[in-house]
Amino acid sequence: MSKIKVESLTKVFGKKPRRAMEMLSKGKTKQEILLQTGLTIGVDRANFEVENGEIFVIMGLSGSGKSTLVRLLNRLIEPTKGSVWLDGEDLAEMDAARLRKVRREKMSMVFQKFGLFPTRTVISNVEYGLEVQGMDKKTRCEKAQISLELVGLKGYEHRYPDQLSGGMQQRVGLARALANDPDVLLMDEAFSALDPLIRKDMQDELLDLQEKMQKTIIFITHDLDEALRIGDRIMIMKDGAIMQIGTPEDILTHPKNDYVARFVEDVDRSKVFTAGSVMIRPETVRMEKDGPRVALQRMRDAGISSIYVTKRNKEIVGFVHANEVSELIRLGNNRLDEVIHTDVPHVSEDTPINELMDQLSVSAVPLVVVKDNKLQGIIVRSAVLGALSGSEVDFNGFSTPSGAREMDGVLY
Missing domain, CATH: 3.40.50.300 (P-loop containing nucleotide triphosphate hydrolases)
Structure with a gap:
């Protein structure tokens, strides 16, 4: 309900x-x-x-x-x-x-005009609603103190409103609204x-x-x-x-x-769209069961030159390059972990696009979107540009722009 x-x-x-x-x-x-x-x-x-x-x-x-x-x-x-x-x-x-x-x-209400009593101290202003309710002095003082700490005004209890900045006065108003929980x-x-x-x-x-x-x-x-x-x-x-x-x-x-x-x-869409809204589905292999030949075959099928490696629970391990995997196969080595690159740049799903643009511009590989260190998706430049221009389309449950092209082994 x-x-x-x-x-x-x-x-x-x-x-x-x-x-x-x-x-x-x-x-x-x-x-x-x-x-x-x-x-x-x-x-x-x-x-x-x-x-x-x-x-x-x-x-x-x-x-x-x-x-x-x-x-x-x-x-x-x-x-x-x-x-x-x-x-x-x-x-x-x-x-x-x-x-x-x-x-x-x-219900409590916070107004544009702070509505503070100029002759009352900060803590007395916060206590006011509780005082009207008939709450005893000790209890309302304790509740007011908790509210002031919540809004970052501990230490200002005995100041008066005209001794505070506009932002601090609004915090007092917010604390007053929060005091009765x-x-x-x-x-x-x-x-x-x-x-x-x-x-x-x-x-x-x-x-x-x-x-x-x-x-x-x-x-x-x-x-x-x-x-x-x-x-x-x-x-x-x-x-x-x-x-x-x-x-x-x-x-x-x-x-x-x-x-x-x-x-x-x-x-400015870059302040609104998040990593989670522009990520695409990555190709992956499993650390526990997939070896070099499986990894190389998946890269060939997808037309990419690198692939991400995860554990059984989707925890991200890193990525491998096709040329290095091919060399393993040539040498008869089945240890995929020997060529895994673990330095994968990662961000959380709720990171705004404008906060990851610098990182995206200098990274040689797509940014990995993780939650509790588990792979959720990857971010490529074309998906970001598509979202900002409004040209994104659905792609297997993820977002990607039409006309995306491959570059450096991934969709860019």
């Missing part, structure tokens, strides 16, 4: 919204409804689900409805129609007491007010925190680069309606409509 499920969620601003709802059902646009009724469509029949433990990014330009939507999720704004299910419980049906309990215990973290343009370098640091901080916490995070932004960098999935909105939901790679490679295509056309 999804952590959050949204069904037909709609918000119309203005009196007597029924007329606007009827016009929506007839296919009228947000602009047409505004001109004819004076009513504003904030969110237009949104349907989506958020999985437990994912960073789900909602993005769009100003007026797209993203900030309205996130406030509908915890009923800071009351919906005109529709439901928000949290762990199978409909927030729209909750009475005020139950809703307050859910907000205090299951919520299941869901709602972040509305949380890093938008920060300078670019500090903003990138905070994005890194959030990703590091998520590895430790595994919270469900709904992150609102108007910045596509930020969305692509931190989002497990992204939802793009326009005029209150959902345009597309998908992984960063899905949205870049398969935009659903012209609006999304225009939105992503200037994105």
